[in-house]
Amino acid sequence: MAKFLQHLLEIDEPLFSVGMNQLEKSTGNSGVDTRLIADITHKAHSIMRRLGLDPADSTGRELYQALLATVKKGTYEALLFDTDYILLAFNGDVVSFNLIDVIENSHHELAYAQRIMSHGRRSLRGEIVQRYLDHTRTDASVTQELAVGIGLLPESDKWYNELTDSHKKLTQQIQDSTPFILSVGDIFTDAFIKLREDRARIDVDPDGSKRLSMEFGSKPPYEQVDIVQAVGPSPNAAVAFRRLGLQSGLMAFLGDDQPGKDSLAYLQGESIDTSVMSVKDGVKSNYYYVLRYGADRTILVKNEDYDYRWREPTRVPEWIYLSLISASSWQLHEDMLAYLEAHPETKLAFQPGTFHFDWGVDKLRRIYARSYIVVMNREEAVLVTGKDYKSIPDLMAGLHELGPKIVIITDGPDGAYASDGDSISIMPNYPDPAPPYDRTGAGDAFASTVVAALALGETLGTALTWAPINSMSVVQKLGAQAGLLRPDELQQLLSSAPTDYCPKEFK
Secondary structure, X not given: OHHHHHHHHOOOOOOHHXXXXXXXXXXXXXXXXXXXXXXXXXXXXXXXXXOOXXXXXXXXXXXXXXXXXXXXXXXHHHHHOOOOOOEEEEOOEEEEOOHHHHHHHHHOOOOHHHOOOHHHHHHHHHHHHHHHHHOOOOOHHHHHHHHHHOOOOOHHHHHOOOOOHHHHHHHHHHHHHOOEEEXXXXXXXXXXXXXXXXXXXXXXXXXXXXXXXXXXXXXXXXXXXXXXXXXXXXXXXXHHHHHOOOEEEEEOEEEOOHHHHHHHHHHHHOOOEOXXXXXXXXXXXXXXXXXXXXXEEEEEOOOOOOOOOOOOOOOOOOEXXXXXXXXXXXXXHXXXXXXXXXXXXXXXXXXXXXXXXXXXXXXXXXXXXXXXXXXXEHHXXXXXXXXXXXXXXXXXXXXXXXOOOEEEEEOHHHOEEEXXXXXXXXXXXXXXXXXXXXXXXXXXXXXXXXXXXXXXXXXXXXXXXXXXXXXXXXXXXXXXXXXXXXXXXXXXXXXXXXXXXXXXXXX
């Protein structure tokens, strides 16, 4: 164990193994070093698998290049946020997973032989010492003396700060070069109530519409309840953008109650910029009850009254993503249009919500005209355009006439259609590995993933291959966000897609 750590740290001290053995004895041989090595190996191998590498059959050079690629793609933060002391040996070579090492290696375009590992090694030295200091049986002064003697506490480490001003500046430069998307819309907490299928049923009306039925006046038992925070089409999109490597912010409206505080904490944990969130004193946050029957759901909704005002973001977003928001938010739309007029370089993605359709095309004509892309389902496209449900070309043409450059129409089990104004493509769904567990958020995942791909500079064709994968993943888990994928996870599924999984020309 000592030799493994000595190799990672490149410490020449001949008594290193002796000192490590003494540190272990001071804990009653409790295996502190063994657990540390297990933690390092587990974390390193987990990241390698997320990078699409086989831990048993990859070289240090391959890992190094894959880590550098995460910086170029803007996915490094989500992947390496807790890898300070993670290093791994490959046939005598050592590769650092430390975030600052990876950023500096990428920023300076260092060759494999010139790679920096100093930050990871400093962090690993500190982690070793801290684990022995934290043990209940060790003496702090003895531990520190042993650590100094074997090179774990060199004088230079006393003045070391992982995030010096220069490192902060470098990290900020990389963040600033990553596209920023500001999502705008309402936010909710969902209480998912799983109904027992022997105590509820689905009735079908003569017109074909379905109703969820339970015995009136009874007290039917339910299977379970799950609370899911910070959801809604726009929050779902914000999380999807962040997980796909973009800088992501959310403009939404909350009360000052506990669900509101929990939602803010959750979003911040997902590294979402919440600086333009509005919290209204003395008002409740939106709280929905989702009645789950099989993989489908009926949602009981109640929207609170907020002061819907535009708040200017500190950074001009490359994209604004507008989705479901209250009927009392019209002034915010006017303010957003004024902001977009002042920032013509910012693209608008529009995934209309319930009240947008209620308002009608005339009221929203300027929104549609300013949109770079609109995404809606087939029934909604009929509602907006008045065109024949059976004619995809007519529906596409009707939406393009309103102004958007790109139009996406989703069609449930039949996949989705996309038009750039010149041609129409049809994209099949990605095969479900198992029956859907919960369909909440599938459309949000599709729409936001298309926009994320475009924001990252991908083609519309590539965006269409990404989106159904994220939708498939979302419906395999409860709620709209648990299944949202990171780039490496998405690419792994894409690499195993059926041969006919690709957009085709619609005829």
